[in-house]
Amino acid sequence: MNVQFKKGVLELCVLVLVNQKDQYGYELAQNISKRIEVADGSLYPLLRRLTKEELVTTYLRESTEGPPRKYYRITSKGKAYMEELIVEWLKFSEGVNMLIKEAAV
Amino acid sequence: MTKKQFISELGNFIKKLPEGERKEIIYDYEEHFEMGMAEGKTEHEIANELGSPKTLAREILAQYHLSQAQSDKSMHNMMKALLAIVSLSFFNIVFLLMPIIVILVVYAVLCIASFAIATSGIGVLSPVFLEDISFMERLFMAMALTGFGVFMCIVMIYIGKFLYRMILNYARFNVRIVKGERS
Numbered sequence: 541m542n543v544q545f546k547k548g549v550l551e552l553c554v555l556v557l558v559n560q561k562d563q564y565g566y567e568l569a570q571n572i573s574k575r576i577e578v579a580d581g582s583l584y585p586l587l588r589r590l591t592k593e594e595l596v597t598t599y600l601r602e603s604t605e606g607p608p609r610k611y612y613r614i615t616s617k618g619k620a621y622m623e624e625l626i627v628e629w630l631k632f633s634e635g636v637n638m639l640i641k642e643a644a645v
Numbered sequence: 646m647t648k649k650q651f652i653s654e655l656g657n658f659i660k661k662l663p664e665g666e667r668k669e670i671i672y673d674y675e676e677h678f679e680m681g682m683a684e685g686k687t688e689h690e691i692a693n694e695l696g697s698p699k700t701l702a703r704e705i706l707a708q709y710h711l712s713q714a715q716s717d718k719s720m721h722n723m724m725k726a727l728l729a730i731v732s733l734s735f736f737n738i739v740f741l742l743m744p745i746i747v748i749l750v751v752y753a754v755l756c757i758a759s760f761a762i763a764t765s766g767i768g769v770l771s772p773v774f775l776e777d778i779s780f781m782e783r784l785f786m787a788m789a790l791t792g793f794g795v796f797m798c799i800v801m802i803y804i805g806k807f808l809y810r811m812i813l814n815y816a817r818f819n820v821r822i823v824k825g826e827r828s
Contacts, residue, residue: 565673566680569694579696584673585704592712606679 550578550586552629555614555622558596564609587612595621646692648678658702662709670705703732714813723809726816745812752808756801763794 553572557563563571565587569580590596595618600608614622646654652671659667674695681691695701710726727742766787778786 566677569677573694579694579700580677581674581695581698581701582704584670584677585701585708587673588670589708605683607676610673610676 549576549629550582551590552622552625554583554586554590554612555595555618555625558612558614559619559622562611562613564611566609568612590618594618646689648675648682648688648692651678651688651692651695651698655698655702658699659705662705666709703729707732711816714816718809720809723812723816727812730816745815748808748812752801752804755804756798759794759797759801761794763791763798766791766794 550572553576554568557568557571565584568587569583572578572583573580587596591598591612594615596612596614598610598612601611602608652674655674656667656671659670662670677695678688678691681694682688707726707729710722710729714722714726727745766789769787769790770783
């Protein structure tokens with residue numbers, strides 16, 4: 541699938557995942573690549589942008605193995621934005637599905 | 646590609662960023678490698694999953710220059726941001742730069758015209774032009790031209806500031822388009 545197209549959707553995926561529970565970068569990458577094929581690397585620039593735009597915040601938490609991990613938590617601004625994106629996404633994907641169905645008839 | 650290769654290549658591509666920012670970025674990728682290796686993946690596998698350092702660096706640089714152009718307004722920062730965005734994909738050269746170039750050329754012509762009108766007032770004072778008018782008429786024309794020219798120059802400064810903001814918004818809009826988002 542088109543790379544740029546996927547990147548746009550990546551933002552929505554990240555917000556949905558951190559809304560479910562606070563997660564660290566690697567965990568997010570794993571959870572996303574379970575479902576969609578993306579370059580894990582572009583997740584980090586995206587997370588930095590979301591942090592700068594105050595849609596998520598970060599905090600460090602010690603882990604039993606290795607160095608402390610950087611966790612991401614969604615903000616109320618992030619939640620509102622996520623809800624907007626979900627509505628847009630549903631409208632968009634339903635529209636595309638309808639078009640495909642109609643064309644197949 | 647090994648972890649060391651990946652990190653040094655990425656570090657090289659983004660070496661123009663301030664040190665603090667660069668360290669934070671590198672730290673994220675190092676952490677990613679550590680965790681992947683703790684899960685038993687090889688460095689090679691992890692680097693593959695991350696994607697090419699060059700592509701990543703382009704994304705990081707575009708984002709950085711854009712936020713610079715927003716916080717520290719200068720033509721230099723704006724040009725850097727535009728170039729960084731253009732490097733994201735060829736598509737942008739046509740769609741991002743053409744309208745901006747047209748607008749900037751029109752703006753430059755208007756600036757030159759305003760300046761020319763402002764200075765032409767002095768020229769009118771010289772008896773070489775319009776030989777059959779009196780000195781008072783000449784003086785009046787000179788004052789009118791200079792006044793109008795200066796007024797135009799001031800207007801152009803305001804339009805310049807406005808254009809800067811417009812181009813910035815336009816660039817941000819383009820980044821969103823490239824990322825497939827809606828603004």
